Amino acid sequence: MTDIVIVGAGMAGLICAQQLTQAGYSVLVVEKSRGLGGRLATRRLYGTWADHGACYLKPQGELFGNLVQLLCDRQILEVWKNPHQPDSAPRYIAPQGMNAIAKFLSAGLQIQLNQRVTAIHPTPENSWCLTLESNAQFTAKALILAIPAPQALTLLAPLGEAILGREFIDNLSSVEFHPSISAIAGYPATSQPLPDWTDRKFTDHPVLGWIGLDSSKRPHPQQPVFVLQSSAKFAQQHLETPDLEPVAKDILQQAARSLALPWLETPDWMQVHRWRYAFPSSPWTNPVLSASSTIPLVCCGDWCGGYLAEDAMISGLAASEEINHSLRQLPVPNMNVLKLFSE
Template sequence: MTDIAVIGAGMAGLVCAQQLTQAGYSVLVVEKSRGLGGRLATRRLYGTWADHGACYLKPQGELCKNLVQLLCDRHILKDWTDNTQLNSTPRYIAPEGMSAIAKFLAQGLEVWKNQRVIAIHPTPENNWRLTLESGDAELIVKAVVLAIPAPQALMLLSPLGEDVLGKEFLDNLSSVEFAPCISAIAGYPANSQLLPNWQDQKFTDDAVLGWIGLDSSKRPHPQQPVFVFQSNANFAQLHLESPDLQPVGQEMLQQAAQNLKLSWLETPEWMQVHRWRYAFPSVPWKNTVLSTVTPLPLVCCGDWCGGHLVEDAMISGIAASWEINNYLR
């Protein structure tokens, strides 16, 4: 028996879990992936690592500024502001990868990784029962926080129906929409190319690309140039269900080579491609949390509540902890 289960170990889930733990509750974080952070994602490959989700933080809002300052003091973040551009916005990166932020936020928490929740049901004793895909255990908890994208939360909760959750809650949850993205990580021969003098490039009207960054410029001792390419939402939607993403990634590299007049970008030594089905909230929920009117406390939170930024995820996580605390108190 645990007081609270937090489903999802992204920014909102970890912030919420820390707040509730500090309030004296027993909290268990359940994460379906093998790593922490959600879109604060770092992939280790070919002797290096690269950020293929969120690639940097902008200290937008007081909460995010305080977090950035704390992480800088702990040498987890460092300044990556592009001083070659006029009026450039301060940006911060993690030399050990953006997932280092999540690892910091998870300190002291009980986290079950590689555990997918496949069903949630109320019990006769007025608790929640969570069924795990592994079948090894069921969790009985007093309250549930779903810190996952709204479409994933809807798939998990819709079997409960309107009788348990209420029509308004399910309608609100189904109104949230996300835009997808495809990320390609590519490594190039060391010292064989004249690297560009920029850290990243953003594309606003391109048919394929949304952003490209020289990821190896964030690493303390890079062994080779590594770039991260991110598609725009329309291109990602076209190829989201492709069984083989390698040709999709190759098309992104070809487009970058053509746009930037760097023909060698087409021929990397290696490449990995990742699909983000829920990359950016395109139609967010208007409030900082979405909670049920059921007698059993169940709250949804994330960057899709009240906005789409990291700051919004932090605010939503804190708001979810307040909501749960009010329920249980």
Template sequence: MNDVVIIGAGIAGLVCAQQLSQAGYSVLVVEKSRGLGGRVATRRLHGTWADHGACYLKPKGELFTSFVELLCDRHILATWNELQPNATPRYVAPAGMSAIAKFLAQNINILLNQRVTEINLTPEKSWRLTLESSNEELTAKALVIAIPAPQATMLLNSLGEDVLGKEFLTNLSAVEFYPCISAIAGVPPSSHPLPTWKAHTFVDDVVLGWIGLDSSKRPQTQQSVFVLQSSANFAQLHLEASDLQPVGHKMLKYAAQALELPWLETPEWLQVHRWRYAFPRNPWQHQVLAAQAELPLVCCGDWCGGNLVEGAMLSGLAASVEINNVLNQLVLPEENFLKVFI
């Protein structure tokens, strides 16, 4: 029996796990993917790596700014300024953005490559989770669901209104996301000069939302690597494509023409990734969404408030407070959240 099981090893889930674990609860994180971080994702390929999810951080609040400063002190993050002298600094991870998640995952029990297929409430008053790959079952006194709201809806609907409450399920199912398609392209060494910019944002464009010279984040890189992110409408048109390679080439061709970089059309290699739940379109207005259940069940993530990585961190902190209030009311290290890493 675990005190708390957290589904999802994104930023919200890992922050929540750290808080509850530091307070003294037995915590287990279950993640369906083979890596940590959720949208804070890095893909290793062709002797290098590229951030195909969140590409940089731009902190606003005091706590998240302190967290970014700590990561800079640990040489996990570094500034990635544009050429404009007075631009607000952006922060990137030279070893890949997933390094942030690995930092947060210190001393946390995590099961990777394990998809939760079913959740039930047992007669003994505990949550029972069934895992897909092993038919193994986990039990917990409390649950934190730290995955995109549509995925949470699919997982929790079978419990029904009698267990979770009608209002909770209605609010959860109302949260929607914009999709995105990310293309990673390796450009061969050539005599063509690279653009003077490190990143370019497309405003209200039909195809692209953003392009960045991802290799400019990396020390001593041997190849130029670009990451392109599509517009939401373009992603929606191609989201169900069985082969995403032609979709990625279409994005590259469009960028090559729009930015007058003809050599961008013919990369040495190309990888394409679809994000069904990239950016919250209709976020929940609070930092957590709690069920009206007999046992604690709380949802959290960047869709609670909708402020991307920073919002995910704050949501994870709020979820730990919510769970703690219902369980043993132990002393959470929230005010000293960063001290455990110092």
């Protein structure tokens, strides 16, 4: 038995876990993937690494700005300079990869990776029991699902309205996502002259959504590396395609034509990733979504109140407040992320 289990080790889950751990609760974070971060995703490959999820942070509010400044002070983030817009609002990147943010946020937490939750049910002792793919089980006095709403719905729907409440299930069901396909491509160091831009965004393009020169984020890059993100419409068309390599080649071909860079079609190497839940198209309107169950249960994530990493952080903080209110109401760090990492 632990006080709180959090499913999902992205920004929302890690921030929430830090708040509740600092308050004095026993907290276990369970993550189905091999690594931390969710969409703060970095893939290591061919002697380098590339961000194929969230590619930069652009803080808007003071709270997230404080976290970004802290990460800059710890030399985890730095400004990604845009030569064409030197006076624009700064964008922040992680030279060691965006998942370095998640690694920093995970310090001191109890986390189990490669653990997929397959079932959730209440116990006679008024707690939640989580069953894993390995048939292991955990019990907790409170549960937080910091995962995309459709994944949360798959786990929670079997509990039914009698336990969770009809309004909660309807609200969870209303959240929808756009998919995306990310292609990572590396090129010879002797390629044609590189463009003078760091990234380009495409509006209303049938295939392309964004392209970034990912290697421009890295210290002493050995070769040019680009990350390309598809449009939502194109990703939807190929969401169930078993072999994504031809799909990625199509993305590169479209970029080569649109940007007049024909050599983009012929990379040294290429990898592709499918994001089924990339961007909330119909997010929940509030920072958290709470069930009406007698045992505390809260959902949070970037789909609560927005779609950015900043929204995920705010949602994680709000979820910690909600759960704390439902349990022992211990003193928490007053939604001040700087206090979490002051030592």
